[in-house]
Amino acid sequence: MIEVAELSKSYGRAKAVDKLSFTAPSGRVTGFVGPNGAGKSTTMRMVLGLDRPSGGTALINGRRYRDFPVPLREVGALLDAGAVHPGMTATAHLSWLAHAGGIPHRRVAEVLDTVGLADAAHRKVKGFSLGMRQRLGLAGALLGDPATLILDEPVNGLDPEGVRWMRTLMRGLAAEGRTVFVSSHLMSELADTADRVVVIGRGRLIADMATEELIRRGSGGHVRVASPHAALLATLLTDAGLAVEQAGGDDALTVRGADAAQVGDLAARYNVTLHELTSHRASLEDVFMELTRDSADHAFTRPA
Numbered sequence: 001m002i003e004v005a006e007l008s009k010s011y012g013r014a015k016a017v018d019k020l021s022f023t024a025p026s027g028r029v030t031g032f033v034g035p036n037g038a039g040k041s042t043t044m045r046m047v048l049g050l051d052r053p054s055g056g057t058a059l060i061n062g063r064r065y066r067d068f069p070v071p072l073r074e075v076g077a078l079l080d081a082g083a084v085h086p087g088m089t090a091t092a093h094l095s096w097l098a099h100a101g102g103i104p105h106r107r108v109a110e111v112l113d114t115v116g117l118a119d120a121a122h123r124k125v126k127g128f129s130l131g132m133r134q135r136l137g138l139a140g141a142l143l144g145d146p147a148t149l150i151l152d153e154p155v156n157g158l159d160p161e162g163v164r165w166m167r168t169l170m171r172g173l174a175a176e177g178r179t180v181f182v183s184s185h186l187m188s189e190l191a192d193t194a195d196r197v198v199v200i201g202r203g204r205l206i207a208d209m210a211t212e213e214l215i216r217r218g219s220g221g222h223v224r225v226a227s228p229h230a231a232l233l234a235t236l237l238t239d240a241g242l243a244v245e246q247a248g249g250d251d252a253l254t255v256r257g258a259d260a261a262q263v264g265d266l267a268a269r270y271n272v273t274l275h276e277l278t279s280h281r282a283s284l285e286d287v288f289m290e291l292t293r294d295s296a297d298h299a300f301t302r303p304a
């Protein structure tokens with residue numbers, strides 16, 4: 001379990017992370033999402049003891065990262081997949097990490113196999129694609145068979161097959177009881193993977209809840225209804241206090257503020273024939289855009 005309490009980091013007068021509190025439980029994939037510059041990497045670096053907090057605490061299974069005698073056995077991290085010496089082979093890089101972290105050398109071949117790089121074990125990293133580097137970074141994170149994994153944008157650079165593979169792996173690691181804490185600036189990347197999401201913007205907590213609940217709370221859901229009497233139906237729905245828009249084509253309407261049953265019941269009461277009645281849930285991406293609309297990094301939106 002990762003417990004972050006009132007965690008803050010200032011760079012001069014700028015607050016990269018601002019009194020952030022959340023928990024990432026064990027046995028779950030917790031997504032950590034926010035627009036570019038929201039403070040995700042800074043938070044992860046503080047959890048990993050790489051940056052010193054200006055205030056607050058970050059604990060992994062009740063201890064600070066730097067208090068673990070053999071950290072690699074407790075926490076595996078994938079931060080910057082580019083941070084590998086290009087002249088090293090995959091095996092040499094992992095052997096060096098294993099040696100430095102007090103991990104038995106046999107783990108090198110095991111983790112290369114887990115991440116699908118066994119065939120590239122003796123190739124130099126400079127010839128690796130971004131996706132292969134991500135896999136190698138993940139192999140490094142898994143080396144000490146840790147109970148906690150902290151992965152910063154792990155699907156970055158992976159092709160669709162690689163993304164699917166990474167999702168399955170993350171879910172498998174959580175199913176084994178591990179804490180999997182994974183960041184992305186795209187909510188959609190985590191929609192099928194994360195049990196919980198922690199959403200931040202400008203260093204502050206925006207939401208911390210089960211993924212399903214976050215979708216439910218979003219206002220992007222709507223009902224699509226089509227009728228040969230669309231104009232009459234639109235009037236009836238509007239009179240009932242619902243927001244109604246034309247949905248493309250003369251016969252179709254988009255209705256917000258009611259579920260499909262309520263729309264269908266209302267149409268039945270007035271004997272209005274329906275040709276279509278479908279419910280559309282808000283996508284996680286819709287909810288995310290709604291939540292973070294005002295918190296995107298200024299530098300990101302400022303015109304060049």
Ligand SMILES: Nc1ncnc2c1ncn2[C@@H]1O[C@H](COP(=O)(O)OP(=O)(O)OP(=O)(O)O)[C@@H](O)[C@H]1O
Pocket residue numbers: 011015016034035036037038039040041042043185297
């Ligand atoms: N070493 C530093 N010195 C000064 N400012 C920094 C430093 N590191 C990060 N920042 C600032 O802190 C804020 C948060 O950055 P951070 O990299 O943590 O965001 P992020 O959510 O990981 O973004 P991205 O999705 O783009 O990686 C940004 O405004 C960034 O410019």
